[in-house]
Amino acid sequence: MNDLLPPARRSIPERGRALMRERLDEEMDTTTAAERRWDGTARRFGVPVAVAAVAAALAIGGYLLAGTGGDNGGGTGGDPDPAGQGGDRSGQDDTAPKHQRNQQEERTGDSRAMTDPDQAYQKCIDRAVRTFDLRGEPIKQAPTGRLAIDDGTGITVVVANSTDVYTCNVKPDAAVSRGNELDGTAQASDFSFALNVTSNVLPGATGEMMWAGGELPEGATGLTYAFPDGHTEEAVVQDGFWAMQYFSDRWLPTGPRARVEVTLDGTDPQTFELPINADTMCNQVSHGC
């Protein structure tokens, strides 16, 4: 019965094929460069670090034996918890000023996942130019504003020229959000977030990456996303721009009443509610919102 047979095969459209290949090349470039850097670092510092670690262990062991009788000799030699594991940063000091919290996040990134920020900015610029045809704006040479988050779960960057701002998720996605005009005002749609269902962000982890960014509205000093799973994510703020990314290893709750709440801090505090539906976020992996 022919009813259950699929239509004949087709070729991939040229443009789509080129984009796929480009995306794969970008991913391969990023990982191989990071691995190379990591290998180089390990080669350069491996032996001295190992020697230093042995010396430190001996010194600490001696101290413990002398001071406490050696009862605690086992220590806590486990690896530090990777940054952003499961997206839960509840252990973070919420009372610290925002910029300090942001620094904490940057410090806890997995060094193997770190990407040269300039490389990430350039990727975002190239993608924005390609996707939106920037009509000759000089973003390619000299972005007037930029900001990058790399917390070990992904990389989100913001770049701007004189009139527009673009946000990209460079990893695990390779997407640019639609350009927003730089006008200093705030409306709910400015905070729309893209979502990518993803895997292998962290070893063995599958979940959803939510990300957004843009220009900080006039008078605003920061902004916070409150997700329906109870997680709140403070945006990183720098040079008049902001960016946010949150990796959740569980599905984000959805439903008619599921909302993401965005709160603006500053001289004119405001709260925006974003319903969780296809109009407010994208789950297509290679398209912006």
Added chain:
Amino acid sequence: MTEHRSSAESPWAAEIRTHPRQAFGRLFERHSETIYNYCFRQTASWHAAEDLTSTVFLEAWRSRDRVVVQGDSLLPWLYGIATNVCRRRRRTLARRWRALDRLPREVAQPDPADDVAGRVDDERRMAAVLAVIDRLPARERDVVGLVVWEELDYQSAATALDIPVGTVRSRLSRARRRLSNSLAAPHIQEQQ
């Protein structure tokens, strides 16, 4: 599945270890079209198939240390990744759109150089086929997709789905029986 794992003798495994970038470039050139059509047959959307194919190769690259070679081919391994990627998309869409109480309609992104009408027609036809096939349990649907539509042999389908060959055979048999009950028997033939 250890018998299918890559070995030092496998040219693909060796190339991926020594020249991973070149190997994946070749892999993409060789198999992207096959995976693209497979993803279309899982989604009834050419547009989604592009996204998913791209994701399949990204995921393959990210899991290149767990490559599985079947005979001399990596295609069953790619089919396995594609099956998971498409399944995940189906779950996500179902979940999101159920919440909104409406059905997703992918918007076709026409390529001027393309046979737009033909592609729209394909999508309509594939959606009708999937409406029937989707009545099957997911694991039987996967086997139908790989063995019947993609014409994989049982061994390759087993590698793709990481299940024993006998399970492929029994799932296919059950799928055929179920479909026969609701429709006239489709072209699902036993392989020799």
